[in-house]
Every structure is written in structure tokens, then in C-alpha cells.
Amino acid sequence: MKRSLVLCAMLAALWASACGGGGTTVTPxxxxxxxxxxxxSGQYAFSMIGSEIASSQLTTSNAFTRxxxxxxxxxxxxxxxAEDINLATGASQFTFTGGSYTVxxxxxxxxxxxxxxxxxxxxxxxxxxxNGYMIAMPTDGLSxxxxxxxxxxSSAFLVSGIAGNYAFDLSGVDPTGAAESIVGQFFxxxxxxxxxxxxxxxxxxxxxxxxxxxxxxxxxxxxxHPSDLANFGRGVFSLGGIQGVFYIVGRNQxxxxxxxxxxxxxxxxxxxSNIPTTTAGISGGFVYVMGGSGVGGPLTRGGRxxxxxxxxxxxxxxxxxxxxxxxxxxxAGTYTIDSAxxxxxxxxxxxxxxxxxxxxxxxxxSPTQAVVQDQSIGIVADGSLLGQPSTTISDSSLAGKYAINxxxxxxxxxxxxEEDLVGQTALASGGLTGTIDLNEFASGKxxxxxxxxxxxxxxxxxxxxxTLTVSLATSPANNGITFFAYVANNNxxxxxxxxxxxxxxxxxxxxTQ
Amino acid sequence: MPAAQASISxxxxxxxxxxxxxxxxxxxxxxxxxxxxxxxxTASGPVDVHLGSEGLLKSNDIFLAAGxxxxxxxxxxxxxxxxxxxxxxxxxxxxxxxxxxxxGIPLSSKRNVGGSTIRSRRxxxx
Numbered sequence: 001m002k003r004s005l006v007l008c009a010m011l012a013a014l015w016a017s018a019c020g021g022g023g024t025t026v027t028p029x030x031x032x033x034x035x036x037x038x039x040x041s042g043q044y045a046f047s048m049i050g051s052e053i054a055s056s057q058l059t060t061s062n063a064f065t066r067x068x069x070x071x072x073x074x075x076x077x078x079x080x081x082a083e084d085i086n087l088a089t090g091a092s093q094f095t096f097t098g099g100s101y102t103v104x105x106x107x108x109x110x111x112x113x114x115x116x117x118x119x120x121x122x123x124x125x126x127x128x129x130x131n132g133y134m135i136a137m138p139t140d141g142l143s144x145x146x147x148x149x150x151x152x153x154s155s156a157f158l159v160s161g162i163a164g165n166y167a168f169d170l171s172g173v174d175p176t177g178a179a180e181s182i183v184g185q186f187f188x189x190x191x192x193x194x195x196x197x198x199x200x201x202x203x204x205x206x207x208x209x210x211x212x213x214x215x216x217x218x219x220x221x222x223x224x225h226p227s228d229l230a231n232f233g234r235g236v237f238s239l240g241g242i243q244g245v246f247y248i249v250g251r252n253q254x255x256x257x258x259x260x261x262x263x264x265x266x267x268x269x270x271x272x273s274n275i276p277t278t279t280a281g282i283s284g285g286f287v288y289v290m291g292g293s294g295v296g297g298p299l300t301r302g303g304r305x306x307x308x309x310x311x312x313x314x315x316x317x318x319x320x321x322x323x324x325x326x327x328x329x330x331x332a333g334t335y336t337i338d339s340a341x342x343x344x345x346x347x348x349x350x351x352x353x354x355x356x357x358x359x360x361x362x363x364x365x366s367p368t369q370a371v372v373q374d375q376s377i378g379i380v381a382d383g384s385l386l387g388q389p390s391t392t393i394s395d396s397s398l399a400g401k402y403a404i405n406x407x408x409x410x411x412x413x414x415x416x417x418e419e420d421l422v423g424q425t426a427l428a429s430g431g432l433t434g435t436i437d438l439n440e441f442a443s444g445k446x447x448x449x450x451x452x453x454x455x456x457x458x459x460x461x462x463x464x465x466x467t468l469t470v471s472l473a474t475s476p477a478n479n480g481i482t483f484f485a486y487v488a489n490n491n492x493x494x495x496x497x498x499x500x501x502x503x504x505x506x507x508x509x510x511x512t513q
Numbered sequence: 514m515p516a517a518q519a520s521i522s523x524x525x526x527x528x529x530x531x532x533x534x535x536x537x538x539x540x541x542x543x544x545x546x547x548x549x550x551x552x553x554x555t556a557s558g559p560v561d562v563h564l565g566s567e568g569l570l571k572s573n574d575i576f577l578a579a580g581x582x583x584x585x586x587x588x589x590x591x592x593x594x595x596x597x598x599x600x601x602x603x604x605x606x607x608x609x610x611x612x613x614x615x616x617g618i619p620l621s622s623k624r625n626v627g628g629s630t631i632r633s634r635r636x637x638x639x
Contacts, residue, residue, distance in 0.1 A: 060568040060622050177569070177620035205616035295521045295590055295599055295617035296546035297565055319519045323545030324593040326517050353516035378522040380618060411547050501543050 031106035031424075031435065033401070034513050039103050039129045041074030043152040045233065045247045047255045049172065049266060049407075050136055050145020051418045051441060052087065061417055061441070062088055063173050065266040066145070067257040068096075069152060069232040069247055070113055076100055078113060082232045084245045084257055086266070088173070091245070091259035093225070106424040107132065107403060107511055108435060123437035123448065124149070125403040125422045128512040133405035135420040141443035146407035146420040153250035157233040161248050162219055163190035167343055167363040168256070168269035169371035170242065171382055175262030178204030179293040181382040182265065183373045184215060185272070185342045185363050186239065192220050198342055199240050200361045202373055202380045205293075211361060211375065212344065215240035270365045275343040279310035281367055282337060282345070285388030285463050287486035289494040289505050290374050291408065292381025296322035298409050298503045300496040301374060301381055302484055304388070304464055305347075310334055315349055316464050317358060318484050323411070323500040327465070327484075328354065343370070368489060383505075386488035393462040393487050395430045400491065402427060404436065404452075406506025408497065417441050419504065423452060424511070430456055438472065447474050456485060456493070463487070468495050521590050523599065523617025531555055531562065531585045531598065538577040540567045546597060548619070551577055553585065562587065562598045565612050565619035570603070572622040573610040581605060588617070 047067040053060070068083025078099030084091050094115040103109040107126035111134065112119050121139070126132040129151070136145040155161075167185050174180040184199030194217035201208035217239035221229040228234035233248035237256065242265060244258040251271065258265040276282050289302040303317035312333030319326045333349025343364035350357050356377045362370040368387030374380070391397065402425050410419045423436025432454035438447040454470040465484035472478040481502065483495040493508035533555035542550045549567040553560045562585055564570065570577070577583070586602040601613040613619050 060571045062568070062622055173621055176614060177622065178614045178618050179621075204614045204618045293618050295523050295613075295619075296563070296592055296597070297548050297619050301519075317519065321519065321546070321592075323547045324517070326519050326593075328519060351519070354519055356518070356520045356522065358519070376520045378520045378617060409547070411541055411543050500545055501547070503547070 031104035031108060033105035033107065035103050035105055035107040035126055037076045037101070037103050038074045039107070039126055039513060040072040040101060040109075041129070043069060043071045043154060043232075044149040045069050045152050045249045045255055046134060046147060046149035047257070047266060047268070048134065048136065048145040048147030050143060050420070052143035063264050064088065064143070064145070065172060065257050065264050066147075067245065067247055067255050067266060069234065070096055070099065070111075072101060076102060078111075080231075081113060082228060082234060083113070083115075084234075084259060086257055086259055086264050088262065088264050091257070093245075106401075106435065107513070108424050108437070110137075123422050123439075125405070125424050126511070126513070127403045127509050133403055133422045135405075135407075135422045135437065135439055137437060137439055137446050137448070139446055141441065141445060144418050144420050144439040144441040146405060146422070148405075150249050150253070152233055152248065154233070156248050156251045157230050159192050159220060159229070159235070160190040161233070161251055162188045162246075162254055163251070164188060165272040165275075166254070166269040167272050167365045167371055168267060169373075169382055170256060170258070170265040170267040172258070172264035172266055174203050176204070179380045180204065180263070180265065181292065181373050181380055182240070182242070183361065183363050183371045183382060184240070185344060186215065186217070186269070188219070192218055194218065194239055197240070198344060200373055200375070201240075202375055202382070205378055205380045207375055213240075219246060272343055272364065273366050275341055275364050276337050276367055277339050277341050279307075279335060279337055282307050282335065282364075283309070284368075284390060286385055287388055287488050287494060288372055288383055288385040289486065289496050290372065290381040290383035291505050292374060292379060294321050294379050296324070298322055299379065299381060300408070300503050300505050301379075302465065302486055302494065302496040302505070304486055305333065305349075307335055310336070312347065312349055314463075317351070318465055318496065318498070320496060320498060320503055323503070325498050325500075333358075337364070345370075384494070386492060386494070388463055388487065389489050393458065395458065398456065398487070398491055398493075399428050400426070401511045402493075402508040403511055404434065404506065404508050406495070406504045408502065408504025410440075410504065411501040421506070423450075425452055425454075425508070427456060427508075430458065432456060432470065436472065438474065447472075450474055468493075515591060517593050518591055521592065521617075523588055523590070523601075523613070523615075525615055528586055528588050528601065531560055531587070533560070533583070535577050535579050535581040535583060537579060546592060551583070553583065560598055562600050564600050564603065566621050568622035569610060569612060569620055573608065575603065575605055575608050575610055577605070587613075590617075
């Protein structure tokens with residue numbers, strides 16, 4: 001199912017570097033803050049994962065992915081760009097011929113991109129002038145999606161712009177419609193070859209060939225559109241049997257999307273740095289949120305642990321399994337890390353009363369950042385693994401302004417399907433106030449400029465799960481949406497819904513402008 | 514009462530077949546596990562069956578209503594403090610749809626390749 005929605009938000013969180021009816025809009029006061037149209041200036045790569053209505057009866061939704069590039073002139077205009085869309089039937093490419101955008105003082109705004117098929121409409125929130133979050137906001141209600149955008153470095157728009165060791169995470173659905181996650185690592189030789197690498201493919205809860213399989217591949221300019229590489233950072237790739245397109249963000253990040261008919265994998269690869277080769281190189285607190293599917297249906301899993309010399313302590317794992325919440329804890333587990341430097345590691349622990357062992361595989365991007373995949377029996381899920389601060393987590397340490405993005409499934413709408421949210425909120429003394437846009441994936445259920453209020457109530461041990469409660473002034477109101485929240489380094493807060501009728505996950509990312 | 518399990522495994526060797534009459538069909542259950550459910554009247558009593566994606570049924574032109582006779586291949590699974598019947602294959606007359614893979618993971622609907630064109634669907638929507 002739409003497992004990748006969660007991942008989308010989680011991965012976007014790493015790289016700074018769905019309720020109501022009616023559609024009534026509440027008019028808030030003008031936003032204040034340091035952002036303006038000038039904050040969005042230059043070339044940005046973007047990627048989104050979402051759902052679209054495909055049936056002629058307008059009743060059946062399907063997953064889709066999009067990846068691309070747009071150029072903002074700092075004055076509210078989109079001057080050029082390109083995108084590829086995979087509707088699970090193979091991908092199509094479009095060129096943006098124009099568009100427009102607005103950015104308010106709080107970093108929130110709108111974005112339209114015009115191509116030969118029409119005008120695409122998005123709501124955006126800037127984290128900084130370099131990156132932000134976006135959701136699709138078509139008023140016809142025929143699609144929704146969530147993703148992120150990040151400034152591109154055009155000096156890397158070369159084949160040689162992809163060079164060195166990268167960790168990657170691709171997720172989506174396989175050609176049969178089952179959730180799939182591929183995490184791994186590759187070495188790009190700067191000349192078009194992924195010459196070495198390893199991956200773990202969890203395809204519908206089958207760990208293909210047991211995981212940790214060698215992979216190789218190629219990357220190049222698109223022979224049909226060779227100038228796209230220099231213009232947009234766009235090219236084509238083949239990696240471990242997956243074919244698709246890439247967009248270079250810079251020398252430290254590349255966005256990938258499968259384009260062959262049937263599958264809808266998409267994700268990012270990130271340059272690896274200071275990769276540990278011993279368990280001693282991984283220490284301290286870590287948090288994660290993963291999204292995916294279990295036998296019961298959509299699943300989110302979040303948690304934390306302390307790593308120390310190959311041993312795990314203070315393990316907490318929260319599961320929302322198709323609407324049933326289960327929080328568990330353990331005090332013993334183990335982890336490993338590849339001594340050869342691939343960054344691949346494993347996490348294993350058991351919880352009293354649980355029949356199945358908890359098993360994760362991760363690939364490190366840095367000593368405190370990794371992509372992580374759940375390989376526990378009967379589960380396919382993935383997400384981000386982030387280090388926690390060594391300093392005290394408190395209301396005061398967390399105070400500030402945040403971009404907020406969540407995505408997932410809800411059963412509170414007229415149908416059980418996707419919801420996406422983006423916006424901005426201030427956090428002070430544990431209280432949240434802000435404004436958001438929300439797409440509930442139905443006609444007339446695109447809510448803009450909705451006041452948000454809530455609380456982030458820290459637990460006695462704030463390194464564990466804390467309680468995030470959000471109310472949205474939609475009409476009718478969405479009051480008391482509850483999440484477990486996990487605090488990571490740099491005040492990034494990952495969260496997952498704890499409700500029976502909502503399986504969403506998201507992120508609070510501090511705004512830095 | 515057995516402890517609730519964070520993950521459950523599906524085993525083809527444990528599959529059973531349910532045959533019966535639809536009592537009710539819920540496309541969008543708010544009772545976990547989320548998704549579409551059908552209550553089936555079997556010879557041994559009513560059974561709540563989790564189907565998963567309603568879209569998958571629709572995309573295969575399968576619509577369920579009270580009184581329909583159907584056959585389901587699946588497996589009873591522990592869930593929360595109780596259990597549910599996870600459907601892998603549903604048959605209605607000559608129609609059949611696979612709802613889960615062999616590991617029990619629910620499948621999602623896929624766009625019909627032979628359907629309308631991408632562009633016409635995009636029309637300002639995507």
C-alpha cells in the first residue's frame with residue numbers, strides 16, 4: 001500500500017542538507033517571518049510519492065511517483081524545468097514552460113508548474129532557502145502526494161557529478177502491487193559505472209536472496225534528451241536490475257525514480273562520509289520511524305535505542321499495525337557493522353511475549369544517519385535512522401519555528417486513502433501554533449491556510465517517545481490527532497500517528513532562515 | 514489472552530477455505546485492521562474477513578453485496594487481543610482476485626495499462 005509516503009517525509013527530513021469535510025477555508029492573519037519570494041531562487045530538484053485516481057469510475061486509486069527540477073527566479077516566477085512521472089505503467093517526461101509561486105513570511109506558499117498537459121498545483125513550506133516540503137493540491141481531488149525539494153548545484157550536472165560511495169533507499173510498490181523496499185550502497189566511478197555495491201531488497205516481505213546482494217549498474221545522460229543532464233541534472237540509470245531516471249542534486253545527493261513499467265520505486269542516494277567499520281563507531285541514542293505494510297495492511301513503526309559496543313539498550317518500539325497500536329520495550333539486543341566499510345549493519349532484538357524477532361538492516365550515511373529497512377517476518381518497511389542529541393532535550397531546547405510535513409493513510413475521510421499535510425508551526429513551552437495546508441484526496445477536500453494548534457508533551461525520558469497532539473481548524477475540525485514523537489539531532493522530530501483511523505508519519509524540521 | 518503481536522506471519526500451509534454468503538461488505542472499515550471487510554455467513558457461523566484494498570476489487574470489477582456467494586482462501590491471524598481472517602484469494606462466480614501475496618502482504622491496485630492515456634489523466638490533476 002502507500003508505504004512509501006512515510007519514507008518520503010522521513011528522508012526529506014534528513015537532508016536539510018490525511019478528516020474533515022466541507023473544504024471551508026479559514027482566513028488567518030498574514031504570515032510573518034523572514035521568508036519571501038526571494039527565498040526561493042535558483043534551481044531545485046524535487047521528488048514526490050502519492051496516489052492518483054485512475055479508473056474511469058473515479059473510484060480506484062493507484063500509487064505514483066514524480067521527480068524533477070524547477071527553476072525559480074526569486075520574483076515569483078518559474079522559468080524552466082522538467083519532470084518524470086511514473087504511474088506504474090511506465091514513466092513519461094514533461095518540460096515545464098512556466099509557472100509561479102508565492103512564499104510568505106512563515107515560509108509557506110504555493111507553487112504552480114506549467115507543462116503541455118496543464119498546470120500542476122502544490123502547497124510548499126520552506127525549511128530554508130535551500131530546501132522545503134511540498135504536497136500536491138489539485139482542486140479536482142484526483143491526486144495527492146507528498147515530497148520535498150532541495151536546491152541543486154548545477155556544477156555537478158555531469159556524469160562525473162556522481163562519484164564516490166553512496167547509501168540509497170528506494171521504495172514503492174513492485175509490479176504485483178506489493179510494497180517493496182531496496183536499501184543499499186554503491187560506488188560510482190564518476191564515468192558512468194556503479195562498479196560495486198550491495199543491496200537488501202525486501203519485496204513484499206520476501207528478503208530477496210537473503211539480502212546483502214552485490215549490485216552493479218550504469219548511469220549516463222539520456223540518449224533521447226542528452227541536454228537534460230546539463231540543463232536539469234537529469235539522466236538515466238540502471239542499478240541492480242532497476243531502470244529509471246536520476247536528477248542530480250549535487251555531488252552529495254542524487255534522486256532516483258524507476259521508470260520501467262510495473263514498479264514505482266523512488267528515493268535518494270546520499271554520499272557516505274566517515275563510515276564506521278566497528279561497532280564502537282556507532283554509539284549513543286538513535287531514533288527511527290519506518291512506514292510500510294504488514295499482513296494486516298499499512299504499518300508504521302517508530303522507536304529508539306541506545307547503541308554501545310555492539311549491544312543495544314533502552315529499546316523502545318511502537319507499532320501502528322493497520323490501526324492497532326502496540327508499544328513494546330526491551331533492554332537487550334545487538335547490532336553489527338560491516339568491517340569492510342560499506343556502512344551496512346544489522347539490528348536484532350527480541351521482546352518478551354513477541355514470537356518474532358525484530359530485525360532491521362541499515363546503511364550508514366554518516367555515523368549518526370542511516371537508511372533503515374525492516375526485515376522482521378511478515379513486514380516490509382523502511383525509513384530513516386537518526387542519532388539523538390547528547391544534550392538534554394527540553395521544552396526550551398526544542399523551542400523554535402518548524403516546517404511540518406506528514407503523509408499517510410487515514411480512514412476518517414469518505415474513503416480510506418491518503419492524506420498529505422504541509423505547513424509551518426512555532427513551538428514554545430510545549431505549545432504549537434501554526435498554519436497548514438491539507439489534501440484529503442477527494443474533490444473539495446483541499447484545505448488551505450488552516451490554523452494548527454497543539455502540544456508536544458515530553459515524557460519523563462524525552463529520548464523515548466513523546467506525545468504530539470495536533471488540532472486542525474478544518475470544517476469540521478480535526479481535533480486531537482495524536483502521534484508519538486521522537487527527538488533526533490538538530491531538533492528534527494520524527495513522528496507517527498497513534499490513532500486507529502490514521503496511519504501517517506511525518507517530521508518537524510527547524511526552519512533555519 | 515495471548516500477547517498482542519507486533520508482526521504476524523502468513524504461512525501458505527496454514528491456509529483454509531471459507532465458503533459462504535455475504536452478510537455485509539464494508540469498503541472502509543474504521544475498525545482495525547483498516548481496509549475493506551466482508552462478513553461471511555459460513556456453515557460454522559459468521560466470519561469477519563479482512564480483504565485489504567477495495568481498489569483491487571474494483572479494478573477487477575468485483576463488487577460485493579449481501580447475498581452474494583463467495584469463496585475465500587486465507588488464514589486466521591492473531592491481531593491485537595483477538596484475531597482476523599486475512600483473505601489472500603477471493604472468488605465470486607467465475608471472477609477471482611488475489612488480494613495478498615504469498616507472505617500475506619496486501620496488494621494494492623495497479624493502473625490498467627490499457628486504460629486511458631497518462632495525459633488525459635494528468636489534465637491538471639497530477
